[in-house]
Amino acid sequence: MVHVHSGGSMLTLYISLDAVAGPSNMNLAIAAHDFGDSSSQLAASNVPFPPCAVRIMEEGWKDYLPLTLILTEFSRGQQYASRRAETTQLRNGILINRDLAAMETSERWMGMTDFIDAADRMPHLIRMHYCPKEGRHVLASAWMAHYHNIIAHPDFRSIHGLLIQYDMDICRRAVAHQHFNPGTWQANIYDAIKSDYLLYRQERFDSQGYPWRSANNGTPSTAPAPPPPPALARLPPLLTQPFPRSALPHCFPTSSQKVTANSRRMAHMSAMHTTPGVAIQPLASSLTSARSAAPKITLPSDAGRSDSIRRIITPLRWNVWRDELQAAGCLAEFSDIPIGIHDGFRISVSAPIMATYTPPNHQSSQSNPEALKLHIHTELSARRYSGPFHPSRLESLIGPFRTSPMGIIPKSNPGTYHIIQDFSFPRNHPSIFSVNDDIDASEFQCEWGTFVECVLLIADAPEGTQASVNDVQNAYRNIPIHPDDQPYLVIFFLGLVILDHCAAFGSCSAPGIFGRLADAIVRIFKRYGVQAIIKWVDDFVFWRYPTRRLRDGSFEYPYDESLIFSVAAKLGWPWSPSKHTPFASSFTYNGFTWNIPSRTVELPETKKLKYLERLAPWITGATFTLKDCEKLVGTLNHCCLAVPEG
Numbered sequence: 001m002v003h004v005h006s007g008g009s010m011l012t013l014y015i016s017l018d019a020v021a022g023p024s025n026m027n028l029a030i031a032a033h034d035f036g037d038s039s040s041q042l043a044a045s046n047v048p049f050p051p052c053a054v055r056i057m058e059e060g061w062k063d064y065l066p067l068t069l070i071l072t073e074f075s076r077g078q079q080y081a082s083r084r085a086e087t088t089q090l091r092n093g094i095l096i097n098r099d100l101a102a103m104e105t106s107e108r109w110m111g112m113t114d115f116i117d118a119a120d121r122m123p124h125l126i127r128m129h130y131c132p133k134e135g136r137h138v139l140a141s142a143w144m145a146h147y148h149n150i151i152a153h154p155d156f157r158s159i160h161g162l163l164i165q166y167d168m169d170i171c172r173r174a175v176a177h178q179h180f181n182p183g184t185w186q187a188n189i190y191d192a193i194k195s196d197y198l199l200y201r202q203e204r205f206d207s208q209g210y211p212w213r214s215a216n217n218g219t220p221s222t223a224p225a226p227p228p229p230p231a232l233a234r235l236p237p238l239l240t241q242p243f244p245r246s247a248l249p250h251c252f253p254t255s256s257q258k259v260t261a262n263s264r265r266m267a268h269m270s271a272m273h274t275t276p277g278v279a280i281q282p283l284a285s286s287l288t289s290a291r292s293a294a295p296k297i298t299l300p301s302d303a304g305r306s307d308s309i310r311r312i313i314t315p316l317r318w319n320v321w322r323d324e325l326q327a328a329g330c331l332a333e334f335s336d337i338p339i340g341i342h343d344g345f346r347i348s349v350s351a352p353i354m355a356t357y358t359p360p361n362h363q364s365s366q367s368n369p370e371a372l373k374l375h376i377h378t379e380l381s382a383r384r385y386s387g388p389f390h391p392s393r394l395e396s397l398i399g400p401f402r403t404s405p406m407g408i409i410p411k412s413n414p415g416t417y418h419i420i421q422d423f424s425f426p427r428n429h430p431s432i433f434s435v436n437d438d439i440d441a442s443e444f445q446c447e448w449g450t451f452v453e454c455v456l457l458i459a460d461a462p463e464g465t466q467a468s469v470n471d472v473q474n475a476y477r478n479i480p481i482h483p484d485d486q487p488y489l490v491i492f493f494l495g496l497v498i499l500d501h502c503a504a505f506g507s508c509s510a511p512g513i514f515g516r517l518a519d520a521i522v523r524i525f526k527r528y529g530v531q532a533i534i535k536w537v538d539d540f541v542f543w544r545y546p547t548r549r550l551r552d553g554s555f556e557y558p559y560d561e562s563l564i565f566s567v568a569a570k571l572g573w574p575w576s577p578s579k580h581t582p583f584a585s586s587f588t589y590n591g592f593t594w595n596i597p598s599r600t601v602e603l604p605e606t607k608k609l610k611y612l613e614r615l616a617p618w619i620t621g622a623t624f625t626l627k628d629c630e631k632l633v634g635t636l637n638h639c640c641l642a643v644p645e646g
Contacts, residue, residue: 047072049125057129064175066107067118067167070125107168112160115167119147145183146170155194161390166190309397310483313384313501315572316517318342324571325520328527334520340513344482347509349438356395357402357432358492359425364408368417369494371408375419376493379500384477388496401487403497404435404506412610421491421506435488436508444512446519449534449541451590451641457532457543458599464546464555465596467587470564471579475538476510478574479503479517511537521573528567529558536590544583557583592642601642611635 049070056065068074110118126140150156150163169189170182180186318341325331325338340346365372379385387394394401405425409418423435458465472478479502481489489500489507503510514537522533525542532543542564546555561582568575581587586595593604603611614635618624624632 049121049129050074053125054129057125058131060131061126062175064172067115067122068107068110070118070121071114072117072121073114108161108164110164112156115160115164116151119151122147142181142183149183149185162190162194165193169193309386309499310486311383311386311501312342312344312480312483313382314341314478314480315574316341316478316480317570317572320571321520321524324524324527328523330520330523334516334523337517337520340482341480344480344485345503345513346482347435347485347488347503347507347513348440348443349435349485349488351433351438353400353402353487356391356400358391358490358497359403359405361492362405362407362422365406365419368408371417372406372419372493375417376491376498379477380498382477384502385491385498385500387491387498388493389498391497394490394497394499398487398499401490401497401499402435403490403492406491406493412606418505421489421504423504423506423508439508441508441512444509444516446512446515447522447535448515449536449590451592453534454541454589454594455601457534458594458596458601461543461596462545463597464549466544466557466583466585467589467594467596468542468544468561468564468583469579469581469587469589470540470542471576472538472540473574473576476503476505476514479510479513514538521568521571524571525564525567528563530563531558534589539589541587541589542583591638603639603642611639 053065053069056063123140123144126143127136130136130139146167150167153163156163166186166189170186173180174182318338321341322331322338325334360366361372376385380387389397404421404423407420407422409420411417424437425434426432427434481501481503486499486501489504491498491500503513518535518540522535525533530542531545534541534543544557544559547558548556550556561580565575567573585597586593588594588604591603591607592601594601614632618632
């Protein structure tokens with residue numbers, strides 16, 4: 001079967017020999033030995049289409065046609081010949097289901113260059129072979145517009161797999177005779193695909209996430225995509241315009257950093273195969289750190305930071321902290337605070353990541369994925385997470401990384417949960433160390449307001465003393481982590497990975513970093529006249545003593561809650577409005593109810609009921625695990641602080 005195609009002064013012969021379909025009844029318009037103009041040159045891109053692709057078009061395009069079937073590389077020479085027997089067999093003129101499924105799987109993993117090549121060839125296939133002939137030009141123009149929409153889309157360079165899935169969906173709808181113009185961008189369809197990709201129906205995608213895998217060798221591709229090939233010159237102008245810089249993969253020059261680690265770990269990691277990592281190129285900071293736990297601080301430029309995938313995200317205002325600490329006379333003591341806010345805090349890991357490591361999440365998160373999805377939605381919306389990415393895609397951007405298993409712990413309020421990362425996993429592994437194994441928690445010292453300290457404040461409190469309790473909203477999540485340490489904080493979910501930019505619950509260094517910030521803000525508040533403050537993690541108790549008694553018997557105080565909120569707002573320190581308790585003579589702190597005038601402390605009624613319920617199963621003859629026993633002992637030890645006689 002010979003097809004004649006005229007293009008300018010060139011005459012191209014497309015010769016298709018289909019042994020399965022048998023000889024064609026079509027009369028040849030030109031004999032095979034009639035060469036016409038012997039000086040004419042054939043275009044290298046005009047590779048004949050596979051017979052099965054031609055047959056599908058000639059029969060009115062009633063069956064799905066994978067783009068991988070018309071790739072130039074697939075169609076050319078021995079590659080096509082070697083696959084022909086197993087991938088282009090026809091049964092009554094139609095690809096059999098097994099082969100069609102295989103080609104669709106390959107299509108799902110196409111690289112950008114292959115997709116552009118197929119997108120260039122598909123309109124030509126339609127113009128040459130689609131029947132009825134009178135519809136060829138209109139249909140080819142519509143599909144050219146379709147591919148124009150895809151390749152020009154802002155997501156094409158970063159997550160082109162979604163656009164390939166969009167193309168596959170549109171093609172399936174077209175061959176299913178859903179009457180629509182494929183050249184019209186279907187925003188609802190693409191939005192649904194992108195939503196599924198981000199968090200939900202994983203079954204629509206490969207079990208390892210969505211593709212950044214080359215269709216040529218089936219292995220993850222980590223290199224930046226090449227520019228569109230010259231063949232695209234025949235497509236509309238927008239397809240050949242340079243992509244905006246913001247859409248290109250971010251690549252960072254490597255910054256040298258001295259690291260130390262124990263010899264056993266370094267020997268193990270050096271033996272592991274890996275891809276060299278990349279990091280943000282730093283500029284020297286005018287600030288220096290006084291803390292021995294932190295290496296020399298470097299400061300990426302603001303212009304580069306906005307483009308970086310490893311970015312600094314925090315509500316805290318570093319310059320205000322610097323000025324307030326200077327005014328409080330303690331900037332030298334807390335010089336690491338404004339640097340950490342601006343540059344990201346170091347988590348004090350010493351060993352570099354030599355190979356990507358992604359263990360599965362714990363069963364608690366797998367059995368309750370909706371809670372984890374909600375958490376991820378929240379963090380993505382706040383820009384504290386970036387992604388999701390296919391693992392190979394993220395590795396191409398930031399180098400090797402590691403994830404720690406996610407877990408879910410129910411809170412006391414039904415339907416609410418603590419989301420944690422198990423940075424201590426794996427435990428007791430002979431060759432793989434956890435992130436926490438490499439963190440020396442003793443490097444992060446801070447002050448905590450203990451039970452005894454609260455007792456002493458109440459014991460010495462003058463008449464009229466009041467306290468106000470305030471809770472920091474998303475406490476650890478306000479702490480930015482240095483870009484070089486963010487590869488240790490990656491999240492694994494539904495086969496995809498998400499880059500975390502902030503401190504997370506479960507890291508040995510997170511409480512200490514937050515405590516360091518809390519120590520600094522206490523000094524700032526005291527500069528503004530706050531008379532006493534105690535804190536336990538994210539709970540702060542502000543005290544105030546009366547300056548004088550008024551005639552009506554009430555007291556006058558030097559400040560109220562407005563001071564607490566105004567100073568915090570200036571610093572970018574977010575209090576939780578729902579957990580704020582105004583100044584009063586009684587308050588709840590550290591799990592106890594405190595009464596200043598009566599100088600008493602007791603368990604809240606809700607806690608009493610909770611602990612009695614926990615004790616109920618402990619009857620004669622019952623058996624419990626060691627973990628159950630340890631949990632109960634911890635509860636009773638806590639109760640004994642307020643009930644010393646038990």
